[in-house]
Amino acid sequence: xxxxxxxxxxxxxxxxxxxxxxxxxxxxxxxxxxxxxxxxxxxxxxxxxxxxxxxxxxxxxxxxxxxxxxxxxxxxxxxxxxxxxxxxxxxxxxxxxxxxxxxxxxxxxxxxxxxxxxxxxxxxxxxxxxxxxxxxxxxxxxxxxxxxxxxxxxxxxxxxxxxxxxxxxxxxxxxxxxxxxxxxxxxxxxxxxxxxxxxxxxxxxxxxxxxxxxxxxxxxxxxxxxxxxxxxxxxxxxxxxxxxxxxxxxxxxxxxxxxxxxxxxxxxxxxxxxx
Amino acid sequence: xxxxxxxxxxxxxxxxxxxxxxxxxxxxxxxxxxxxxxxxxxxxxxxxxxxxxxxxxxxxxxxxxxxxxxxxxxxxxxxxxxxxxxxxxxxxxxxxxxxxxxxxxxxxxxxxxxxxxxxxxxxxxxxxxxxxxxxxxxxxxxxxxxxxxxxxxxxxxxxxxxxxxxxxxxxxxxxxxxxxxxxxxxxxxxxxxxxxxxxxxxxxxxxxxxxxxxxxxxxxxxxxxxxxxxxxxxxxxxxxxxxxxxxxxxxxxxxxxxxxxxxxxxxxxxxxxxx
Numbered sequence: 001x002x003x004x005x006x007x008x009x010x011x012x013x014x015x016x017x018x019x020x021x022x023x024x025x026x027x028x029x030x031x032x033x034x035x036x037x038x039x040x041x042x043x044x045x046x047x048x049x050x051x052x053x054x055x056x057x058x059x060x061x062x063x064x065x066x067x068x069x070x071x072x073x074x075x076x077x078x079x080x081x082x083x084x085x086x087x088x089x090x091x092x093x094x095x096x097x098x099x100x101x102x103x104x105x106x107x108x109x110x111x112x113x114x115x116x117x118x119x120x121x122x123x124x125x126x127x128x129x130x131x132x133x134x135x136x137x138x139x140x141x142x143x144x145x146x147x148x149x150x151x152x153x154x155x156x157x158x159x160x161x162x163x164x165x166x167x168x169x170x171x172x173x174x175x176x177x178x179x180x181x182x183x184x185x186x187x188x189x190x191x192x193x194x195x196x197x198x199x200x201x202x203x204x205x206x207x208x209x210x211x212x213x214x215x216x217x218x219x220x221x222x223x224x225x226x227x228x229x230x231x232x233x234x235x236x237x238x239x240x241x242x243x244x245x246x247x248x249x250x251x252x253x254x255x256x257x258x259x260x261x262x263x264x265x266x267x268x269x270x271x272x273x274x275x
Numbered sequence: 276x277x278x279x280x281x282x283x284x285x286x287x288x289x290x291x292x293x294x295x296x297x298x299x300x301x302x303x304x305x306x307x308x309x310x311x312x313x314x315x316x317x318x319x320x321x322x323x324x325x326x327x328x329x330x331x332x333x334x335x336x337x338x339x340x341x342x343x344x345x346x347x348x349x350x351x352x353x354x355x356x357x358x359x360x361x362x363x364x365x366x367x368x369x370x371x372x373x374x375x376x377x378x379x380x381x382x383x384x385x386x387x388x389x390x391x392x393x394x395x396x397x398x399x400x401x402x403x404x405x406x407x408x409x410x411x412x413x414x415x416x417x418x419x420x421x422x423x424x425x426x427x428x429x430x431x432x433x434x435x436x437x438x439x440x441x442x443x444x445x446x447x448x449x450x451x452x453x454x455x456x457x458x459x460x461x462x463x464x465x466x467x468x469x470x471x472x473x474x475x476x477x478x479x480x481x482x483x484x485x486x487x488x489x490x491x492x493x494x495x496x497x498x499x500x501x502x503x504x505x506x507x508x509x510x511x512x513x514x515x516x517x518x519x520x521x522x523x524x525x526x527x528x529x530x531x532x533x534x535x536x537x538x539x540x541x542x543x544x545x546x547x548x549x550x
Contacts, residue, residue, distance in 0.1 A: 184371060
């Protein structure tokens with residue numbers, strides 16, 4: 001089990017992935033890796049072009065050894081799915097027939113329900129260049145197809161397996177907004193803490209003649225408070241902001257900000273200015 | 276726009292994908308391909324190891340030329356995201372901080388809303404070996420992380436871009452069960468058509484002494500009708516089945532099925548049987 005973190009749970013269950021006449025060992029390896037990423041483990045190959053085992057597959061599997069080592073090879077698709085109860089065929093192009101066509105989300109949910117009920121389930125993926133034959137699709141129960149850019153629809157098999165494996169993982173989640181880790185929790189500030197910030201800022205600004213002209217002061221305070229309350233600051237953020245204000249407010253207040261430069265730039269009183 | 280099907284709509288919009296210090300040209304090409312598959316078009320590279328343009332990227336892009344040709348290179352991440360309004364950082368490992376952490380589904384929905392409102396949005400992906408630095412993550416607004424097998428969590432950047440691009444595509448779908456094509460529609464059968472099948476089957480079987488012994492006939496008819504009605508056959512299926520029954524029923528009825536072999540196998544009347 002090298003390459004896996006043995007302290008963490010290794011998921012290895014779910015539908016069997018069946019590759020029909022895969023050609024490139026690299027693709028088989030990337031399929032194994034994608035399966036391992038999302039907790040699938042059982043890979044079957046129908047008549048792989050370069051035989052099995054395959055060094056290139058092993059190299060591309062990026063230590064998904066439990067998948068590669070368990071891979072089984074079959075001479076025909078019929079044999080490869082003989083023990084299964086329900087099988088999806090993946091296809092990118094329209095097939096004219098009567099088999100139900102499902103989206104990946106619906107297919108994954110269906111597989112999850114059947115797997116949980118003890119059924120053997122699988123997903124068929126076709127050859128790199130031309131997919132599955134109609135006869136092969138006919139052996140499946142239903143079809144699954146991916147929502148892709150109509151003008152650029154070619155997914156390779158490793159990508160297609162990745163997406164189905166990802167949807168399989170998601171179909172087992174109670175809440176699709178769940179994440180493996182989360183931000184550190186912060187307590188929202190109380191209104192009292194927020195008003196403390198308002199008071200501190202407004203007092204510091206008042207001492208520097210920020211509220212000028214005086215008749216605009218109420219509107220300026222409105223705008224200022226709107227800035228400081230739109231985000232619903234946390235306790236910690238209020239504390240950071242009060243520290244910032246304190247630091248800026250540490251210098252002498254006797255000389256209001258800008259008063260010195262104002263004196264320097266004062267317009268000369270002679271009349272030599274252009275007009 | 277070679278390699279794309281010009282008769283079909285080419286989707287080219289959505290969030291900017293930003294790769295920070297990507298190393299392998301092949302990965303950049305596979306990223307471009309994944310973006311094109313799901314309708315994204317704008318790729319930016321921060322300080323790519325092997326410079327740009329890159330032949331290996333071009334080769335791996337599988338004709339996603341509109342993405343490769345529009346790719347822009349920046350010296351720093353700050354420059355690469357300067358014109359954007361909202362940016363996600365992707366990360367596989369826990370970051371201790373206060374940035375909100377979202378699932379791909381939630382992140383894609385958030386990007387969709389902001390994009391629709393005219394905001395410039397982007398998603399950051401880190402280096403192949405070690406992802407994004409904490410300083411780079413700090414430049415993003417929120418974090419997105421993938422639900423993976425805890426013991427096998429390493430997604431490569433092309434896979435990570437594929438999943439986010441796929442979720443972007445899905446976030447624009449009104450109905451996640453929608454598919455690009457569907458099975459041919461079939462009309463469900465009426466009860467009259469179903470009863471016609473019952474009558475035909477039961478009459479054909481009756482003439483062959485299938486309902487034997489007679490006291491079991493009601494139960495046998497029950498079982499038979501249950502088999503033929505559980506699936507809610509379509510009109511066409513009823514028609515196929517009636518054809519099958521007609522074909523089987525074409526041979527002489529005078530000799531009920533099995534009566535010849537029954538005669539041959541008839542138990543001898545002497546008492547030589549073991550006991």
